[in-house]
Amino acid sequence: MQHTATGTEPVTTASGVTLRVNGTAHTLDVDHRTTLLDALRERLGLTGAKKGCDHGQCGACTVLVDGRRANSCLLLAVAQDGTEITTVEGLAGDAGDGELHPLQRAFLDRDAFQCGYCTPGQLCSAVGLLAEAAAGHPSYVTPPDTGSPDGPASPGGPAGLTPAEIRERLSGNLCRCGAYPRIVEAVADTAAEAAR
Amino acid sequence: MxxxxxxxxxxxxxxxxxxxxxxxxxxxxxxxxxxxxxxxxxxxxxxxxxxxxLPLDTVEPLPGGGLRIGATVRNSDLAAHPLVRASYPVLSQALLAGASGQLRNIATTGGNLLQRTRCPYFQDPAKPCNKREPGTGCGAREGGHRDHAVLGHSPSCIATHPSDMAVALAALGATVELHGADGARTVPVGQFHRLPGDHPERDTVIGPGELITAVVLPEAPAGLPSAYRKARDRASYAFALASVAAVLEVADGVVRQVGIAFGGLAHRPWRAERAEAALLGAAPTGENIARAVDAELDRAEPLRDNAFKVPLARNLARRVLTGLAGPAARP
Missing domain, CATH: 3.30.43.10 (Uridine Diphospho-n-acetylenolpyruvylglucosamine Reductase, domain 2)
Structure with a gap:
């Protein structure tokens, strides 16, 4: 354990934390500076989430925290104690039968990648996107509500995931190979399947 | 680190x-x-x-009208909240115009207000910056400043405030609730952020150890016309070159209520009080709107490489206000 002498008493600079990742609890000591991304990759051997920019700009590190997509490079591991984290390794069927998540299958069917570096982040982000849309969350391109007394409509539901909606909602995930058209198609396929 | x-x-x-x-x-x-x-x-x-x-993650309607937004409410949850979408669309739109889906899931209401400028000189400790290290000078003034301020800047700092949310809050006339050693106090959002002056290291009026606990929105009837429009270098996921938030209520052919704020133009969300004063009680015709917007932007002092922001902001504001005025804006 490290200490610094910034005050009258030493400040503890590492702590024990329990990270629940893909359904398994891991208890480890982390330096407080450790990001969730580094803890996943360097301590738990889960190298699916990628370090692209390490500044929250590229989305390659996207994972799900309590079911919501988040940039793991900007989250401190110590602050994630008690959360449920899902990485790309946890998307496929947990029965070990190799059953891919529908989005993973759609990415394969549509050939929605070239080098694959951004793919784990794209997949986790798309899982979050579909959940947000299903919950009726709007995006910047969703037409404004008319303010009806029944409350806002939910045009962001799965059936409303137009290519423009998918592009806007996935804008936090960059693909330097430029596989965007196929990524949008893969997400649209999955959304249509879910709406059926 | x-x-x-x-x-x-x-x-x-x-x-x-x-x-x-x-x-x-x-x-x-x-x-x-x-x-x-x-x-x-x-x-x-x-x-x-x-x-x-902290248990500050709820959005609650207030008895006398208005909404109290807890400081740790996530940007995504606030943007999707039914009451926000129904009565404060400008706020929902501004939130959704900022950052990315995964960042909005993490970022909070209080944190959004306290985010620092994205001026590249501020973000690079190898460069001079009066905001990061007072007295070292401003690298941007004679350097790259295309994205920087055109209103309210000082010799020591030309940085802009990056928030979209805060621009909407300024137009809505929201207030910030703070908790400090001396108890609680409230500050109007429009006065929460500072102009740089000689102390650009101070972004806001928040005191040492003070914590934002909530943001309070004034009463707004469902359907009160409001909107946010943002111009940026990409279609999505980029900071504003210029943006406009506006609330405009027209009754009997004249403007009964108006709130206008600009983003991307100044060290703080720029409440356009001159434009508001020019429109209040006037017919919201295209001509009056143009004159009101000019009354505000005539004060602009663009730098060598960012004069384009003035007509950009002017056109954004005219378009937003004309849209909110509806048929009343047509000659």
Whole structure:
């Protein structure tokens, strides 16, 4: 354990934390500076989430925290104690039968990648996107509500995931190979399947 | 990044006490900006006081009208909230215009207000910056400043405030609730952020150890016309070159209520009080709207490479206000 002498008493600079990742609890000591991304990759051997920019700009590190997509490079591991984290390794069927998540299958069917570096982040982000849309969350391109007394409509539901909606909602995930058209198609396929 | 202490607070009082008891303490909520600035070497807190799990994560209607938004409500949840979408569409639109889906899931209401400028000189400790290190000069003034301020800047700093949300809050006339050693106080959002003057290191009027606990929106009837429009270099996921938030209510052919604020133009969300005064009580014709917007932007003092922002902001404002006025704007 490290200490610094910034005050009258030493400040503890590492702590024990329990990270629940893909359904398994891991208890480890982390330096407080450790990001969730580094803890996943360097301590738990889960190298699916990628370090692209390490500044929250590229989305390659996207994972799900309590079911919501988040940039793991900007989250401190110590602050994630008690959360449920899902990485790309946890998307496929947990029965070990190799059953891919529908989005993973759609990415394969549509050939929605070239080098694959951004793919784990794209997949986790798309899982979050579909959940947000299903919950009726709007995006910047969703037409404004008319303010009806029944409350806002939910045009962001799965059936409303137009290519423009998918592009806007996935804008936090960059693909330097430029596989965007196929990524949008893969997400649209999955959304249509879910709406059926 | 320097070694750092970490304390998770369970109440506002506990957070304030932890902040007071640890030298160099900083509050940590979503951390999307603070953690990044720590990586860049711009911020080196001694201890992080984690306030992300304080019970401040609700949006509550107030008895007399209006909404109280807890400081740790996530940007995505606020943007999707039915009451916000129904009565404050400008706020929902501004939130959705900022950052990315995954960042909005992390970032909080309080943290959004306290985010620092994205001026590249501020973010690079190898460069001079009066905001990061007072007295070192401003690298942007004679350097790259295409994205910088055209209103209210000073010889010491030409940075802009990056928030979209805060621009909508300024137009709505929201207030910020703060908790400090001397108790609670409220500050109008329009006065919460400072102009740089001789102290650009101070972004806001927040005191040492003070914690944002909530943002309060004034009453607005469902259907009150309001909108946010943002111009940027990409279609999505980029900071504003210029943006406009506006609330405009027309009754009997004249403007009964108006709130206008610009983003991307100044060190703080720029409440356009001159434009508001020019429109209040007037017919919202295209001509009157144009004159009101000019009354505000005539004060602009563009720099060598950002004069384009003035007509950009002018056109954005005219378009938003004309749209909100509806048929009344047509000659």
């Amino acid at each position: 320097r070694p750092v202490g970490y304390v998770r607070a369970r109440s506002v009082e506990e957070a304030a006490a932890a902040h007071a008891g640890h030298p160099g303490a900083r509050y940590l909520a979503g951390g999307t900006n603070l953690v990044d600035l720590m990586k860049l070497g711009v911020e080196s807190p001694g201890t992080l006081v984690d306030v992300s799990r």
